[in-house]
Amino acid sequence: MKISGRPLGEHLRLLRPLFGVIAAVWALRLITSAAGAPLGVVRSFSVTVTSAFCILLAVLLIHQRRFGGYSSVVASVFLLVCWEQFLIVSAIAMHVLTGKTNVFTAPEHHEHMHSPLAHIAGHLTFGIGIETLFGSGMACLLFWMLRTLVSKEPLVRSGPQR
Numbered sequence: 001m002k003i004s005g006r007p008l009g010e011h012l013r014l015l016r017p018l019f020g021v022i023a024a025v026w027a028l029r030l031i032t033s034a035a036g037a038p039l040g041v042v043r044s045f046s047v048t049v050t051s052a053f054c055i056l057l058a059v060l061l062i063h064q065r066r067f068g069g070y071s072s073v074v075a076s077v078f079l080l081v082c083w084e085q086f087l088i089v090s091a092i093a094m095h096v097l098t099g100k101t102n103v104f105t106a107p108e109h110h111e112h113m114h115s116p117l118a119h120i121a122g123h124l125t126f127g128i129g130i131e132t133l134f135g136s137g138m139a140c141l142l143f144w145m146l147r148t149l150v151s152k153e154p155l156v157r158s159g160p161q162r
Contacts, residue, residue: 003068003071003072003075004067004068004069004071004072005068006067006068006072008075010067011072011075011076011079012079014058014061014062014065014067014076015058015076015079015080018054018057018058018080019080019083021050021054022047022050022051022054022080022083022084022087023083023087025045025046025047025050026047026084026087026088026091028045029042029045029046029047029103029104030091030102030103030104032045032103033102033103033106034102042103047084047087047088048084048131050084051080051081051084051131051135052135052138054080055076055077055080055081055135055138055139056138056139056142058073058076058077058080058139059073059076059139059142059143059146060146062076062143063143063146063147063150070140070143073136073139073140073143074136074139074140076139077132077135077136077139078128078132078136080135081127081128081131081132081135082128084131085123085124085127085128085131088104088123088127089120089123089124091103091104091105092104092105092116092119092120092123093116093120095116096116096117105119
């Protein structure tokens, strides 16, 4: 499968460091929660905010490296959001398998969900769908601004230089 003329593998290689950043914040959130850190400290490691930041970095990488167009931007957003939601769902699944509550299954995160399976389904449907739509809109706007307002070509002076 090719996106903007590049195979999916190239997109995954471009995004690999960003996948690592999201996974690191996810792990830090689980570790600080398990260590009994105050809720304010645990909340400072937000996987959603990190994912949004990584989406912005992905747009900058795509623009800087002339990696592709809007389809590359949207595909990158989708891949990053899927990775984020996969990590969150795996933390919820750990709770189901072990019976131990973690930060992602704390009551304040799923108070309207009646079961962990409904919580997982919510992340796999609404989490991926809404975050991909919103993230793609934000990313495409930034990409458009970069392509129209920021010149990649160096400025060339005409006439004699002093």
